[in-house]
Amino acid sequence: MSTAIELRQLRYFIAVAEELHFGRAAARLHMTQPPLSQAIAAFEDLLGTPLFVRNRRSVALTAAGTALLPEARRLLAGAAGLPELARRAAGGDTGRLALAFITSADYSVLPPLLRRYSERHPAVQLTLQEATSDVQVEELLRGGGMDAGFLIPPLPDKAQAELDYMKVLEEPLILCAPSGLALPPDGEPVRLSEVPELPLIVFPREVSPALYDAILSCFRAAGVVPAIGQLAIQMQTIVSLVSAGMGLALVPQSVSNLMRPGVEYRALADPTPLVETGIAWRRDNPSPVLKGFLELLRDL
Helix, strand or coil, rough: CCCCCCCCHHHHHHHHHCCCCHHHHHHHCCCCHHHHHHHHHHHHHHHHCCCCCCCCCCCEEHHHHHHHHHHHHHHHHHHHHHHHHHHHHCCCCCEEEEEEEEEHHHHHHHHHHHHHHHHHCCEEEEEEEEEHHHHHHHHHCCCCCCEEEECCCCCCCCHHHHHEEEEEEEEEEEEECCCCCCCCCCCEEEEEEHHHCCCCCEECCCCCCHHHHEEEEEHHHHCCCCCEEEEEECHHHHHHHHHHHCCCCCCCEHHHHCCCCCCEEEECCCCCEEEEEEEEEEECCCCCCCCHHHHHHHHH
C-alpha cells in the first residue's frame, strides 16, 4: 500500500476540520458525503491514527487532527504557490547569480548596475567575488560556480570557443601619483614627459596583458622608459603603494573614485588608449537569471 500523502487528502481533511460537519464539507468540496467519509477514513488509515471523533450529533478533532491542521494548511498553500514559483524561476526572477569583477568595475559600472538589477529582481540572490581577468577566465572555463565576470579583454584564444563577451565600458588611463609631486597646478592635465621620475607600480603582464601593454604604450609614446618598481595584482594595492610614496601608476579613470590619503589623480595631456571593460560568460550557460542580467546590461 502506498504511503504517499496526496494533496486531495489534505484538502478533504481541511474542509472537514474547518466545517466540523461532513455534509457541509462535502457541499463545499462539490461532492457527496459518502465518498468524503470514505476518503477521510482512508487518510486516517494511512496516518495510523484517528483525526476526528465522530458521533451522530457532532464531529470534533482529535489531538492528532488538531496538530495536523496548521501543517496541512501550510503544505496546501505551498503547493498552490508552486506554479508561480516555477514561472518566476523560468523567467529569471528567482535564483542565484554569481558574478566576478575587476577592481575598476567596482568603481564604475558595477554599483549602479547591481542597484538597478536588484530593483527589478529583488528575489535573486547575488554572489560577488573580486578577481583578476585571468582568474575569471580560468574559472569560467572550468564551469564552476561563476555565471559571468567583468574583466578586461581580449579573451585568450583558448577561451573564445566557449565564452561569449560583451563590451560594457571604455575609459581613458589617468595618472595616479603621490601627493606633493611637482605637477602642473590647479589639476591641469599632465604630460608623462614632465612627470618627475618615480618607479612605475603595475601588475604582472599575465594578469591582464591588454591593460599592461596599454600602460607601457603611453610611456613609449611620450618618449619615457619607466623603471618598473612594485608589482601588485589588485588596483587597491597599487593605489595604496602610491599613497605610501613607493611610485606612480597609470590606472583606468574610474579608479579615481577610490580615495586614499596621499594620492592625487590627474588626467593625461598625452593621447591615451581607451581601456575597455566587458562581461564574459559561458556560451552554454542556460541560466534564466543570467539571461535577465545580460538583457538589463543591453538595455542600459
